[in-house]
Amino acid sequence: MLIDAMERFGNPTIPYIAAWRSDSNHIWYEFCGKQFHEMLNGNSEKLASAFREQIVNRYLYSRDGDSSTIVKVSKDKEQLDRMRPALRRMAVRTGQVEAVYKIEANNKPVWLKDMAKVEIFAEDNIILSFGSLVDVSSEMTLQETLEETQQQLHTNKVNLETLVEQRTQELHKSQLEVVSRLTQALLYRDDETGLHGQRLSEYCSVIGSAMGLGKGVVDVLREAVPMHDVGKVGIADAILLKEGPLTSDEFDIIKTHCQLGADLLQGGDSKLLKVAHVIALTHHERWDGSGYPHGIKARKIPLAGRITALCDVFDALTSPRCYKETWSFEKATNEITKLSDVHFDPQLVDLFMKNLPKIRQIHQEKTPEEEKNGGMRLAHKASAADA
Ligand SMILES: [Fe+2]
Ligand SMILES: [Fe+2]
Numbered sequence: 001m002l003i004d005a006m007e008r009f010g011n012p013t014i015p016y017i018a019a020w021r022s023d024s025n026h027i028w029y030e031f032c033g034k035q036f037h038e039m040l041n042g043n044s045e046k047l048a049s050a051f052r053e054q055i056v057n058r059y060l061y062s063r064d065g066d067s068s069t070i071v072k073v074s075k076d077k078e079q080l081d082r083m084r085p086a087l088r089r090m091a092v093r094t095g096q097v098e099a100v101y102k103i104e105a106n107n108k109p110v111w112l113k114d115m116a117k118v119e120i121f122a123e124d125n126i127i128l129s130f131g132s133l134v135d136v137s138s139e140m141t142l143q144e145t146l147e148e149t150q151q152q153l154h155t156n157k158v159n160l161e162t163l164v165e166q167r168t169q170e171l172h173k174s175q176l177e178v179v180s181r182l183t184q185a186l187l188y189r190d191d192e193t194g195l196h197g198q199r200l201s202e203y204c205s206v207i208g209s210a211m212g213l214g215k216g217v218v219d220v221l222r223e224a225v226p227m228h229d230v231g232k233v234g235i236a237d238a239i240l241l242k243e244g245p246l247t248s249d250e251f252d253i254i255k256t257h258c259q260l261g262a263d264l265l266q267g268g269d270s271k272l273l274k275v276a277h278v279i280a281l282t283h284h285e286r287w288d289g290s291g292y293p294h295g296i297k298a299r300k301i302p303l304a305g306r307i308t309a310l311c312d313v314f315d316a317l318t319s320p321r322c323y324k325e326t327w328s329f330e331k332a333t334n335e336i337t338k339l340s341d342v343h344f345d346p347q348l349v350d351l352f353m354k355n356l357p358k359i360r361q362i363h364q365e366k367t368p369e370e371e372k373n374g375g376m377r378l379a380h381k382a383s384a385a386d387a
Helices: 002-008 034-039 047-053 077-094 137-187 194-210 215-227 230-234 248-255 257-265 271-282 303-318 329-338 346-354 356-365
Strands: 013-021 027-032 055-063 070-076 096-105 108-121 126-135
Touching (some): 013 034, 013 108, 047 055, 055 077, 070 077, 077 096, 077 108, 077 126, 108 137, 137 215, 137 230, 137 271, 194 346, 194 356, 215 271, 215 303, 230 257, 248 257, 257 271, 271 303, 346 356
Antiparallel strands (some): 013 027, 013 126, 055 070, 055 096, 108 126
């Protein structure tokens, strides 16, 4: 009667009573509305099995400890079939059932929230579960759509991040390529070798790391440093490749390579070009203010410029140049110490000396045998002052 009345009013609640014997798996439903029978294709003979047959999924919701997070435990039909006896024992133990079943009813998904009380009639070995199934399809469809959308959004975000990362790497690679070709172009006109740039990168990295700079910053420094003299591409061959000493006017022209390089590297968006710009402009400034192009002193000289200045001079001293013999490693380090507080930042000289084993190793590994023990280049270079 009650069930009939509820169905007539279109109540979404389907009351039921299920019963099973505690010593067997057999279950039967004695009371359940017409609506439920119809939902299960009118199969009222074996209502419980028809219901079980059409289950697609079962969700159990619970709170996660003290937090307000709702945990959804989802079990598919196969898992449920395996676990049914255990689930019944749990219902008996807790005295209740609360789960959401997704079933295929008349070829469309229907979600039923099952809420029941479980009672044990020990005398007859019968367990009775009585409660109601509530159609929660609209809420669950909404939830599934939300989850799918969230999943899709997440996938899109990951794809986008990967794409951005790829593009950033590509951009960085192409920048490096342009820069290395630019540096390469300079080598055709200067008497320095590519190894000068490589050693300089390594020396500067050692000092940068010893300063406590982060790996990312040190990497940028390493990549930017070989461009320090890129402005020399703008110096006339007659001066850059001049044999013999330079006049003071000619030397003034050589000095413009800092500003020329800075202009060439100006306005780049990347950290690489920004740092390269700073290095090109300031690698001939001196700690005491007697350097060029602007004669700035001490910490007013950007750190990247100070580091490059020290390592560039050290490498010039320990490499063969047209205007001088190759200095021994010891003679060159003595010179660096002597120029501390005059040409170089004393703190950097300190770090340089503390890291001599690493500097020596780079020098050993990246200097050709014939250059280690003295010697001069045959070509004449413009100025000894320009490392
Ligand atoms: Fe230079
Ligand atoms: Fe240099």
